[in-house]
Amino acid sequence: MLLTIDNFTVSYGRHRVLDNISLELPQAAVGLLGPNGAGKSTLIKAILGLLKPESGNGRFLQFELGKNDKRIRQYVGYMPESECLIPGFSAVQYVSYVAQLNGMGRREAFKRAHKVLYLVGLGEARYRNLDTYSTGMKQRLKLAQAIVHDPHLIFLDEPTNGLDPDGREEMLDLIREIARIENRCIILSSHLMRDVERCTEYLVIMDQQKIKCSGYIKELCAGQAHRYRLRVNRDHKQAAEILRGKGLTVDHVSEREPNFEVMLDGGIHARDLFRHLTDAGIQIRQLIPRNYTVEEIYRKHVHINANAGEANGI
Ligand SMILES: Nc1ncnc2c1ncn2[C@@H]1O[C@H](COP(=O)(O)OP(=O)(O)OP(=O)(O)O)[C@@H](O)[C@H]1O
Numbered sequence: 001m002l003l004t005i006d007n008f009t010v011s012y013g014r015h016r017v018l019d020n021i022s023l024e025l026p027q028a029a030v031g032l033l034g035p036n037g038a039g040k041s042t043l044i045k046a047i048l049g050l051l052k053p054e055s056g057n058g059r060f061l062q063f064e065l066g067k068n069d070k071r072i073r074q075y076v077g078y079m080p081e082s083e084c085l086i087p088g089f090s091a092v093q094y095v096s097y098v099a100q101l102n103g104m105g106r107r108e109a110f111k112r113a114h115k116v117l118y119l120v121g122l123g124e125a126r127y128r129n130l131d132t133y134s135t136g137m138k139q140r141l142k143l144a145q146a147i148v149h150d151p152h153l154i155f156l157d158e159p160t161n162g163l164d165p166d167g168r169e170e171m172l173d174l175i176r177e178i179a180r181i182e183n184r185c186i187i188l189s190s191h192l193m194r195d196v197e198r199c200t201e202y203l204v205i206m207d208q209q210k211i212k213c214s215g216y217i218k219e220l221c222a223g224q225a226h227r228y229r230l231r232v233n234r235d236h237k238q239a240a241e242i243l244r245g246k247g248l249t250v251d252h253v254s255e256r257e258p259n260f261e262v263m264l265d266g267g268i269h270a271r272d273l274f275r276h277l278t279d280a281g282i283q284i285r286q287l288i289p290r291n292y293t294v295e296e297i298y299r300k301h302v303h304i305n306a307n308a309g310e311a312n313g314i
Pocket residue numbers: 012015017034035036037038039040041042043081158190191
């Protein structure tokens with residue numbers, strides 16, 4: 001296990017943000033998904049020892065949380081959501097400074113700083129004063145300081161915040177590249193489903209101070225029992241009507257593609273579909289189990305009000 005948390009409770013004053021949560025994370029690329037204010041950043045800070053839980057304990061690799069904070073931070077990189085840059089520094093000064101804070105010697109720190117700045121695409125701008133950086137460049141710089149000491153686990157808190165669509169795609173590509181490095185795990189916290197879907201394989205959904213669900217995305221999204229996507233050779237709307245007329249549940253009839261979804265339950269078999277449609281001269285080209293999307297999993301666990309769709313990346 002990468003990380004285990006048992007009965008963590010964290011509050012800001014009287015405001016409880018994590019309520020007795022327990023979690024086990026495998027060595028994987030993990031997506032931490034939840035609406036604004038769900039407690040994602042708070043969880044990360046508590047794991048890093050930046051906030052003290054009122055109760056509970058946990059382990060990161062072989063280290064007990066809360067007792068080995070300095071040691072843990074050598075194995076962990078953190079790209080915070082908030083601004084963490086030092087005004088007046090150049091990028092190379094800043095990143096090498098962070099490397100030294102993580103215990104690296106001065107020479108080695110500068111060497112690594114140059115390397116990671118090239119990796120995140122800031123090689124040409126590495127001597128520039130970071131106050132002159134654009135938002136996209138600052139996000140890349142925050143990523144560079146998180147990986148400079150080659151950590152085992154990298155926390156990425158809302159890494160695409162403030163980026164335009166191109167910048168966002170580039171950042172997600174970069175994260176995927178970094179996550180592919182052997183023995184490297186990431187925990188990507190976001191309220192944007194697409195970011196999590198693009199970069200991670202294991203999902204944790206948080207809402208209202210609780211962990212609502214966790215598991216490998218593949219398993220969470222595995223086929224819904226009885227629900228199939230059906231593609232036909234022609235006139236799929238007529239095909240859908242025919243099956244409805246036979247008492248089957250049909251929905252998601254596509255406007256553009258010749259397909260729709262059908263439930264095979266209550267004693268109805270695939271052969272019945274073939275029979276009903278062949279009688280009307282329509283052939284079935286494909287019949288495949290329909291998987292959940294991450295969005296559907298999310299909606300199952302998190303109440304989304306009508307105006308929050310955009311904020312949740314839906
Ligand atoms: N320093 C603080 N003092 C008091 N309350 C805080 C503090 N930091 C966060 N909170 C509150 O704790 C709750 C959880 O905040 P947190 O930042 O952990 O959520 P989040 O899931 O990371 O949200 P976002 O996606 O907006 O970053 C929110 O209600 C927030 O207002």
